[in-house]
Structure formats: C-alpha cells, structure tokens
C-alpha cells in the first residue's frame with residue numbers, strides 16, 4: 382500500500398486567544414489534489430502556511446515522505462525545511478506580487494529556483510525557462526520582460542512556471558485564481574488541471590470557489606472557525622453534504 | 638581646541654577595542670559581515686567613515702599610512718583622510734605603496750603586489766551583495782547563514798539577459814573560501830583576482846551600514862560566474878600613455894575639447910614609479926617625476942616643468 386505523501390495530525394495554530402486553525406488532521410496521497418474551502422476567516426490560509434512552514438503551529442505533526450523516508454517537517458532544522466521549500470515543495474500565492482520578483486525578468490523569475498539548486502549554465506537555464514514559459518502559455522519572446530508588463534493572469538501563470546520548474550512533488554496554492562476575471566480564471570484552471578495531470582502533482586489548494594474544487598480537487602476539506610467540519614471525496618461532499626455548514630455553502634452557490 | 642584634545646587616531650580606546658573585536662571576528666569568519674556600532678566621524682558618510690574607523694582601530698604610532706581614492710593619492714577625499722590621520726595620529730604618510738603599512742582605499746587595489754606586512758582597508762558604501770534583489774535585511778541575513786545564494790546568480794543572469802554579457806564591472810560579487818558571498822566594494826572587476834591569496838590583510842568598513850568584514854591573508858576568493866559566461870577581469874584595451882604599462886587598470890582622461898583623450902594608470906604611484914624607472918608611454922616624457930596626474934598634463938603641455 383502506498384504511503385501518504387503528507388500526513389497531518391492534531392495541527393493547531395492560535396493567534397493569542399483567537400483560533401487560526403484547530404486540531405486539523407488529514408492524509409494526502411501522491412498524485413492527489415486536496416481542496417480546502419470555507420468562508421473568509423475560517424483558517425484556510427493559516428493552515429496552508431503552517432503546512433508549508435511559513436508559520437509555526439502551536440501543536441501538531443506534519444509528516445512528509447522525503448527521499449530519506451517520512452520526516453516531521455515541524456521538527457526539521459530550518460535550513461532543511463527551506464531546502465524542501467525550493468526543491469520538493471512549491472507555494473503559489475494568491476497575489477502574484479508575493480510570489481514573483483517584480484524587478485526581475487520572466488526568465489530570471491523562472492530560473493531562480495534552478496540557480497538556487499546549483500544550475501550554473503546560462504544557456505541551459507534559459508532553455509528551461511523558455512520551455513516552462515511555453516507550458517504556461519507565455520510566448521517565448523516575453524522572456525526578457527518584467528512581470529509588471531504582464532496582465533494579472535500572465536503573472537499568475539508565470540508564478541506557476543517559476544514554482545514548477547524544479548519538479549516539486551507537492552504544491553501549495555492559496556486562492557490561485559482569486560482576483561482574476563472569470564474568463565481568465567477559467568483558462569488558468571484548465572492550465573492547472575493539465576499540469577496536475579501531466580506531472581502527477583500532489584496539490585493542496587485553498588479556495589472560496591466551489592467551482593474550482595469541483596474541477597480540480599479529488600478530495601475536499603470544509604473549514605469553519607478554524608475547524609475541519611467535513612472531509613471526503615469532492616463529489617460526495619458537494620452532492621451529499623452531511624454537515625449543516627457544508628449544506629449552506631453548497632446551496633449558496635447553487636443559488637447563483 | 639588643540640589636536641591634543643583627541644585620543645590617538647581620534648577614536649577613544651574603548652571604541653577602538655570594540656572595532657578591533659569586530660575586525661577579529663571578521664578575520665575569523667572570512668567574508669562574513671560583522672555588525673559594529675559605527676561612530677559619528679567628523680566627515681560625511683560618503684567620505685568613507687567605515688574605512689576611517691577601521692584604519693583608526695588598526696593604526697599604531699609606528700605605521701606609515703597611504704590613502705588612495707580611485708587609485709590616486711591626491712584627490713580631495715584621499716588628501717583629507719590622510720591629513721586627518723596626520724593630525725590625529727601623527728603617523729608618517731606616504732604615496733608609495735611599497736612603503737605603506739596601512740593603506741586605506743576607495744575603489745581600487747594597488748597594482749604593486751602587497752606584502753604580509755601590509756593592511757588594506759576598503760571604504761564600503763553598501764556591504765550587502767544581495768541587497769539589489771532582496772531589500773529585506775532579515776531575509777538577506779538568513780540567506781547568508783543558510784548559504785542560499787541562488788539570488789546572486791539571478792543578478793548575473795539578468796545582466797546577461799539584458800546586455801548579452803555580465804555587465805557588472807564594479808562591486809563584482811565574490812565567494813570567499815567557498816562559503817560567504819561578499820561585495821568587494823566598488824573596485825573594478827579587474828581588481829577581483831588580487832583579492833584572492835593576497836599576503837596582506839584586507840579589511841572592509843561600511844560606516845553608514847555599520848558592518849565590518851575581512852579577508853585574512855591567503856584567503857581563496859572566487860568571482861561568481863556561469864559555466865558558459867566565465868568571469869573576465871577586463872580593462873581598457875590600451876597601454877598607459879604615460880608609462881606604457883600594458884597590465885595596469887587605466888582611466889580614460891579627456892585632454893582637450895577637440896575630443897583628445899588619453900589612457901593613464903589609475904594607480905598614480907604605480908605610474909610614477911614606472912616612469913621614474915625609465916618606462917615611457919605614447920604621450921609620456923622620459924624621467925617624469927611629477928607625483929600627480931594633474932601635473933602630468935601640465936607636463937605634457939609644458940615640458941620644461943616636467944624636467945624639474
């Protein structure tokens with residue numbers, strides 16, 4: 382039987398007296414896409430940033446299946462965790478400005494992770510960057526433009542290319558389609574779906590948007606006030622919600 | 638107020654001890670930026686207060702001090718720092734690289750090989766080589782401590798993407814003993830090879846930024862590059878017009894308003910020494926003894942002065 386890629390237990394993060402997220406537990410298997418939904422303030426971003434090591438939770442375990450076997454990420458030394466962050470892991474921010482270097486060309490943005498893991502051949506770096514720009518549907522002749530000269534959708538696609546270029550196994554995404562026009566969202570979703578399928582990525586994706594999870598996520602976790610109130614296969618949760626809050630959430634989108 | 642009101646070399650002993658501790662730490666961890674409590678000096682920051690404080694902490698009454706700015710001993714900046722230490726430390730001064738025991742410099746490494754009896758003190762405006770792409774100090778400190786230097790190559794990548802070659806020609810980043818990435822201060826990259834394996838002690842002081850770092854003698858220093866765009870220490874493809882040197886770093890000097898120009902050694906002591914040894918360049922005069930580039934122009938226009 383395959384091991385989970387990521388095993389989360391008992392994860393709690395408090396902001397003083399306020400709950401960020403509480404007692405979260407789940408397993409993520411290789412190649413799986415887990416959606417996290419919930420209203421604003423329900424703890425989705427807090428959970429994601431604790432998983433990715435950007436914040437330190439108060440309690441819990443985050444066990445990742447590394448090349449050397451399962452390791453609790455929270456117990457790792459910081460250099461090891463940061464190394465994980467630029468090799469096996471990737472993090473796509475909602476706002477491309479948080480995930481891109483705005484003063485650096487598209488090629489430099491994509492090449493940074495390659496250089497961070499030791500690439501020292503300019504021609505190779507540029508070839509890989511060109512290839513990845515193509516995969517996210519950015520024309521090769523934009524390689525020397527800065528992200529500022531790109532539309533919001535292009536910036537987000539550039540951020541995805543920059544993250545995926547080193548072949549990560551686990552991708553965290555916080556509202557990757559938020560803040561984009563509906564038609565741009567749809568195109569980005571198609572692209573993401575293709576990449577996830579072609580690369581066999583494991584993904585944890587946070588979103589408000591049930592349409593996004595329906596399209597991308599194999600499994601779904603519903604959060605409210607920092608707690609996971611329901612989780613299961615996406616279709617099951619959406620078509621036959623058990624928890625009252627999930628029922629509300631599902632019905633509110635059906636009304637649209 | 639008389640000069641006697643100052644402690645030797647201006648700074649009080651406690652401050653000098655504090656600076657020496659930072660220097661020792663820098664020597665112990667080559668290329669690492671050591672924070673220190675920079676003092677107000679009686680000159681503006683742009684005038685090399687970091688270098689001045691390091692020099693003050695190193696000087697002994699027996700020292701002979703040389704101060705250069707862009708290779709020249711006679712610029713306003715170099716002259717005023719030299720005068721400052723003549724007044725506050727009464728040390729001997731010199732323009733001859735070989736006679737100096739402490740050399741404070743801005744923007745150059747002397748051409749003459751340094752020895753184990755010399756200390757070279759650099760004035761540093763911005764000590765952080767990663768600042769260009771990562772303005773957050775907390776983040777750059779972490780990058781240094783975790784040896785995360787991918788960003789440094791992003792800077793070089795950007796150079797090649799924009800200019801077709803690594804266009805960085807000053808403050809060209811180096812890696813020290815395979816560990817810390819360091820800004821060698823705005824010396825031309827032509828000087829970078831001289832950073833490595835020097836018998837002299839090299840100290841770097843940044844006043845406004847409150848950092849000191851060091852290269853102990855015989856430290857291995859490598860300029861960063863790409864496999865397919867190797868580092869090249871370039872200079873103008875000319876010989877010095879005064880002394881004929883083919884291997885020294887040259888300044889281009891406009892000589893008249895008809896577009897006349899000449900290339901001269903930026904290291905004025907090196908150039909003078911060569912001319913005194915009898916070397917003559919395209920526009921030079923034999924046995925030139927003037928100390929100053931400015932005088933050398935007069936020399937060209939008025940040969941009788943050159944014979945003095």
Ligand SMILES: Nc1ncnc2c1ncn2[C@@H]1O[C@H](COP(=O)(O)OP(=O)(O)OP(=O)(O)O)[C@@H](O)[C@H]1O
Pocket residue numbers: 396399400401402419420421422423424425426427428589
């Ligand atoms: N840095 C912080 N300091 C204090 N409280 C915080 C902080 N960040 C988040 N919180 C609180 O933690 C709770 C969860 O916030 P979080 O940002 O994780 O929610 P979210 O589900 O991502 O919301 P949204 O959909 O609006 O992005 C909220 O009550 C929020 O106010």
Ligand SMILES: [Mg+2]
Pocket residue numbers: 425426427
């Ligand atoms: Mg959020």
Ligand SMILES: [Zn+2]
Pocket residue numbers: 877878879880881882885901902907908909911
């Ligand atoms: Zn010369």
